[in-house]
Amino acid sequence: MFLKRPHIALLFVSILLLSACSSKFMKLQKKGTTDEKYKAANEYYKKGDYYKAGTLFEEIVPLLKGDSLAEIAQFYNAYSQYQQRQYSMSAYLFKSFYATYANSPKAEEAFYMYANSMYKDAPNFNLDQSSTITAIDALQTFINSFPDSKYAENCVADLKDLRHRLEQKAYEKAKLYYKTSGVTIANFKAAVVAIDNFQKDFPDSEYIEELSFLKVQSQYDLASVSFENKQKERFTDALKFQEEFVDKFPKSKYLKQAEKIYEGSTKGLEKAVKYEQEVKELKAKEAARVAKEKEEASKKEEKPGDSKP
Template identity: 80%
Template sequence: MFLKRPYTALLFVVIVLASACSAKFTRLQKKGTTEEKYKAANDYYKKGDYYKAGLLFEEIIPLLKGDSLAENAQFYNAYAQFQQKQYSMSSYLFKSFYATYANSPLAEEAFYMYAFSMYKDSPNYNLDQTNTITAIDALQTFINSFPDSKYAANCSEHLIDLRHRLEQKAYEKAKLYYKTSGVTIANFKAAVVAIDNFQRDFPDSQYNEELANLKVQSQYELAMVSFENKQKERYTDVLKFYEEFVDAYPNSKYIKQGQKAYDGATKALEDIAKQEQRIKELKAKQAEEAAKADTANKG
């Protein structure tokens, strides 16, 4: 019980000091001059209190237009938001700074921080990747604009990471279409299209071998459930996709699975060819009989 008293006293002191600091900050906001707020904002920033620094910077920036302090206020306000992990806001503020002070010594860093903020705001691969695409564009634009910058190497690393997220997203999307393709014909077709797009967009991906096989499987299953007038063309594509797969990955662990689809498609095409031949012969016979009947009628 007695041991708790020093801790209680310490807690009381902390609360009192926090209240005093809060009151001081409130008075500064209400009654402080622009110069006092600017100085305090910088002091808070240096101490790592980015929240209070940001609040003060936001208050005084509209009042500093045309003032020599405006540039630094906008720059560090953007950093204050970044340090609070408000990446969407910091990207906007850094981009605005660059647009306003393109000739500033801080312009290059601001452009990088705009792109870096976008990178930090990019979600995991399993979420919507709109922000990732925007971040890639920002990073690539920075590299193109400042190829010799000390930040260029960082941008290249970030680009690799973001492109891998897009690759992972596209891979999972293609596999999902394949897994759900039993639902509708549209899903079989979507799986093939998604894999085609993946192969085009990520020609060196580690997933291409697996997806090349899934493309064969998807096309084969699509052909099997298609209407008769579509089957010949779609079974023929199975053979084409399998041959492309084998040429690219002759020692693949998926060869047997692909071969099974290839054999099934070959057998189906043979049956179709036989059916077409029977129909052709039947039509020829009908035409012959019609010609005989016509001759007999004329006689």
Template identity: 80%
Template sequence: MFLKRPYTALLFVVIVLSSACSAKFARLQKKGTTEEKYAAANEYYKKGDYYKAGLLFEEIIPLLKGDSLAENAQFYNAYAQFQQKQYSMSSYLFKSFYATYANSPMAEEAFYMYAYSTYKDSPNYNLDQTNTLTAIDALQTFINSFPDSKYAQNCNEHLLDLRHRLEEKAYEKAKLYYKTSGVTIVNFKAAVVTIDNFQKDFPDSQYNEELSYLKVQSQYDYAMVSFENKQKERFLDVLKFYEAFIDAYPKSKYIKQAQKAYDGANKELERLAKQEQELKELKAKQAAEAAKADTATKG
């Protein structure tokens, strides 16, 4: 009971002070001059109250156009949004600042913060990566524009992270096509094409060994469900993909599985060759019989 009283009193004091601060802020918003709001916004910012700082900066920026304070207000308003993790908004505001004050001493930092905000706004690899591509473009543009900047190393690290996300996304996409390849023949082909694109885009990826095997298997499955007049060409691609896989990964843990697809493709090619030869012989026989019949008729 004795412990509860000081706690209750302290809570009461906090509530009163909070209410007083809220009332003071409301009066400032309603009756404060532009200069008073600017000074208060800076104080709130220094204290880490980025929400109130941002509200005041937003109010006074339209009134400071052409004023020497407008530059600082816009710069710190962008930071206030960033500190609240409003990365989409901070990205927009930093980019606008750079476009407006390209010759400002803060322009380089603003451009970096625009790129960094887009980086922070980029989603995990399993989500849509449109923002990731935007962030990569922004970071690369910064490096190209300011190659000797103190922020360049940070940009390079962010780029590596974002490219890894794209790699993970592309890998999952390739695996998904492979896993669903039994649904339609289109998915068989899509698996092969997607893996091929992955290998071109990420030649040094740790996933290339697994995907090289899946490319062999996907092509074999694709050939198996193809129309017969397309099978020869597609089984020959199985052999080609297998040979590339073996050359690149001679000690791979997937060799046995890939060997089965390779052997299966060879067996199918032998069947098709035998079938083709039989058809050829049949046509020759039919042609000979037709010629014999034609000679008999003329005689």
């Protein structure tokens, strides 16, 4: 029957071989000596079976403390995790190797692989970037420690990529504040602050022109919906941001919109100044009225009564 269906025969043989290999590996785990496990782990590693290699290396590393084989076992255990894309674990193991064997010929490579594992573990820009910042620190520390390393160029490229992720994250965050700024005054403020921070952190970004304009727009919108006693300051800031934008981007595609904002901010500021003046006049009149009433009350108290001597 198997001769008529060779693919079934081949599948059957493969299953038998896998079963035999699995049985051999389990037997090695249970009854194998440390030397046997070390030798098998190296063979599995060379064959690219990083799961079995890593499993055995992990078992024997604690047993090899003080042994000359401990260093290489720990090093390849870290690589086994890396090859399985267990980057968080490989980062931990490579860092631990460097801390334990700082004078090892493999110390530099271990430090680089720690930084590289952190880079591989960093998320896309739209997710939390805490680990990205840690990866940037690791890569920069490696470059500072080994400036002439053959890995330095790779670290520079990885740093550029990670910083671009932070840039995109900051850009999307600022845009989100702007898009939702119509909800509350707090959102208008948050948009201005987020864009201001972006300008400081990424002055050469490809997004800087767009966000600089959105900062002008956000500040103008904030001033427009503010209470009258806040408008003078906020329209003044809108005009300042608009002038800074035009000076930096005199040929911007947002120039016409910026000019309209300038006109609107100027009118808004004039109204705000007028309102402020009216409030001052009203306060002055009220103060004068109160003072007059006090004066009249004081005169009445000083007037002599009709009582007999």
